Amino acid sequence: MPTSTLAIGALAKRTGVKIPTIRYYESIGLLPEAPRTGSNRRTYDEASVRRLRFIRHARELGFEVEAIRQLLTLADDPGGPCREADVLARAHLAEIESRITRLEALRDEVRRMVEGCAQDQVRSCHVIEVLADHAHCLHERH
Amino acid sequence: MPTSTLAIGALAKRTGVKIPTIRYYESIGLLPEAPRTGSNRRTYDEASVRRLRFIRHARELGFEVEAIRQLLTLADDPGGPCREADVLARAHLAEIESRITRLEALRDEVRRMVEGCAQDQVRSCHVIEVLADHAHCLHERH
DNA sequence: TTAGAATCTCCAGCGACTGGAGGATTGAGG
DNA sequence: CCTCAATCCTCCAGTCGCTGGAGATTCTAA
Ligand SMILES: [Zn+2]
Ligand SMILES: [Zn+2]
Ligand SMILES: [Zn+2]
Ligand SMILES: [Zn+2]
Secondary structure, eight states, rough: OOOTSSHHHHHHHTOOOOHHHHHOOOOOOOOSOBBBOOOOOOOOTHHEEEHHHHHHHHHHHHHHHHHHHHHHHTTOTSSSSHHHHHHHHHHHHHHHHHHHHHHHHHHHHHHHHHHHHSOBBGOHHHHHHHHHHHHGGGSSSS | OOOSBBBBHHHHHHHHHHHHHHHHHHTTTSSOOOOOOTTTBBOOHHHHHHHHHHHHHHHHTTTOOOHHHHHHHHHTTSSSSSSHHHHHHHHHHHHHHHHHHHHHHHHHHHHHHHHTOSSOOGOOOHHHHHOOOOGGOSSSOO
């Protein structure tokens, strides 16, 4: 293999993405099918590194694969308008904020559960009581 | 079937848990194997309703199935000490708090992404720029 | 009697990977 | 040149907590 191309293991090291995950991304079409050597091994280049880093970073920031697929398509057309990318990012932001709100409500309930317990028998354990009856909760829905 | 017992559909209505989910809980041992009628249909009683409501409420509060399994075992022994239940709940609380912290960091990054965009071409889109290079981020790790 | 509702079992799919089995190929040291 | 570990390949199964569909049976009410 020429030195200018990377084997899958080298790509994995450069990007921090595990080898099976790289193959998985190819299988779902997030990465294009990599050209193969004569012995059927995948080869990559610097563009692959950039693309995979983009994917990895987007995943770390919580974007779903479908959103990343669209973001990649948009990124491939630098002359086009960026509004769609922004819409995607704003939707993701809204999703994160909603998850935080729900988790904060959960946190309050679970905190009340543990703080209300006198640490005695199960019979009088506030944790068990609350689990057994949602009426002990502050929030109507979880 | 005697009127004092419930069919699975009735149990589902009483608890808000879907029928396939009830069967799933039985299959993984969260619910005991339900006694069957002569024609092989599952039968339940009021104790089943209480147990399933407990499970459902714990799930709504975000407890994992393994934790619920332990909580149920503890709840079945009202005379025992409740410390284990409290440990489980505290661990869950810590997990929720850690998830919130991580999500807040994500929210900050994604918010910065969208707020920094001038809504022009992809070429200069801040969303795309940040995704392509983690160096634009505030936090070292996500 | 008969239609339709309810139940049964088995199995596949979701999302986003992760890892193992079993086999082929490569590269480096002796 | 030879051997052997490292690397790579494909295929498949498992993760978690459900969810729903297919096809068969049984119950219920008109
Ligand atoms: Zn307690
Ligand atoms: Zn509640
Ligand atoms: Zn933009
Ligand atoms: Zn980043």
